[in-house]
Structures are given as structure tokens and as C-alpha cells.
Amino acid sequence: MTHAFSRTAFSPTPQAPQLPTMPTGWPIGSYDSYEEAQRAVDHLADKDFPVQEVTIVGVEPLLVERVAARLTWGKVLSSGAMSGAWFGLFVGLLLSFFTPGAGLAPIVIGLVSGVVFGMAFAAAGYAATRGRRDFVSHSQLVARRYDVLCQPRNAESGRNLLAQLAMSGQRW
Structure with a gap:
């Protein structure tokens, strides 16, 4: 006989399934937001x-x-320069640590090289879009509603507790 939940000596609670599975249980509440x-x-x-x-x-x-801003050549190049500068500074610092008596030269060379390469790669990437994506956006996965499910053996008591919460009208 196999069980849907496995227990180990280290975990007294059921483990979540390792592969994607459909949820089970009875609905005990439904809400408009995840919060x-x-x-x-x-x-x-x-x-x-x-x-x-x-x-x-x-x-x-x-x-x-959600669209955050319009993308322009100026924003693309400045963003590329900034990210390249951080990477170049990091490489320059590493080189200066492992090169005895090098002074600031590896740091400056790394910083300048990082800015140049950062701008070049950002420009190449933006040019490749050929104006088809001239904006910056952030994606988010949301749902129309959020259902709370419970295993049948405790569904009724869970539904009663959530009904008490709804009747109390408490807010965050």
C-alpha cells in the first residue's frame, strides 16, 4: 500500500508532492485576493x-x-554602462588582489572595460529588437480568485472558523 504523503524521521508533517499534482480537498472559502x-x-x-x-x-x-517606462537609447546605454561598470569593478578588484604591486591599474582597466563592453552588449541587444519592444515591463502571475481547500475530515470545522472570521468583519 502506498501513501500520498511520506513521513521521515526528521519531518513529522506530510511532505508536498515532488511533481505537479492537482489539489485535493473541499472548498472552505473563496477570496478575491491572495492576501x-x-x-x-x-x-x-x-x-x-x-x-x-x-x-x-x-x-x-x-x-x-505592467508597463513601467518607455525604453530609449539613452536608458539602454546608461543601464548597460552601469551593469558593465559593476562587473568590470569586480573583475578589476579580483585582479588587483592577485597581482602583487599592481596598484589601481587593474581596477581602472576593469572598470573602463566593463563600461565599454556593457554598453556594447546592451546596444547590440536593443538594436536586435528593431524597435519592436521599446518599453520596460514587469510580469506577474495572478488569479481571478483564490480558493482555500481542506481535506474532507476537517472541512466542516474549517468552514465554520472562516465563517466566524467573515462575520467578525476584521481587517488587516
Whole structure:
């Protein structure tokens, strides 16, 4: 007989599955934001509920890309120069540590080389897009709602605790 959860001498609680699996359990709450679902599970934990039987499931995932700024040659080159400067400074410091009597020369050479190569690589990358992506953005995975599931043996008591939380009207 195999079990879905394995226990080891070091871990008294069930381990999460190693491969992606569909969540199991009965719904005991549904929330519009992850923060609200997290608050619900925290409430269950505060009431000594066995939270190891609880899962938060994001339903209808969406990839949201928020545009942060317009990308220009000036921004591309300055960003490339800055990142190149950090890398060049790092290499220059390493060279100065391992070259006896070298003074500041390896640091300055590393810094200048880093700036030049950083700008060149940034310019090549930006030129390769040919204006098809002239903006900077940040992607985020969100869900339309977040369901809190619980294993059947404790679902009813979990649902009752979450109903008490909802009726209390407590906010963060």
C-alpha cells in the first residue's frame, strides 16, 4: 500500500508532492485576493486548525504585464554602462588582489572595460529588437480568485472558523 504523503524521521508533517499534482480537498472559502486567502489560513492557524491539510488555489490564472517606462537609447546605454561598470569593478578588484604591486591599474582597466563592453552588449541587444519592444515591463502571475481547500475530515470545522472570521468583519 502506498501513501500520498511520506513521513521521515526528521519531518513529522506530510511532505508536498515532488511533481505537479492537482489539489485535493473541499472548498472552505473563496477570496478575491491572495492576501485575503492568506489571512484566512492565518486565522485557521491562530485557532489551532490543522493547516497542513489546507491548500490555497489560484483559480483562472492570468499573466499580467505592467508597463513601467518607455525604453530609449539613452536608458539602454546608461543601464548597460552601469551593469558593465559593476562587473568590470569586480573583475578589476579580483585582479588587483592577485597581482602583487599592481596598484589601481587593474581596477581602472576593469572598470573602463566593463563600461565599454556593457554598453556594447546592451546596444547590440536593443538594436536586435528593431524597435519592436521599446518599453520596460514587469510580469506577474495572478488569479481571478483564490480558493482555500481542506481535506474532507476537517472541512466542516474549517468552514465554520472562516465563517466566524467573515462575520467578525476584521481587517488587516
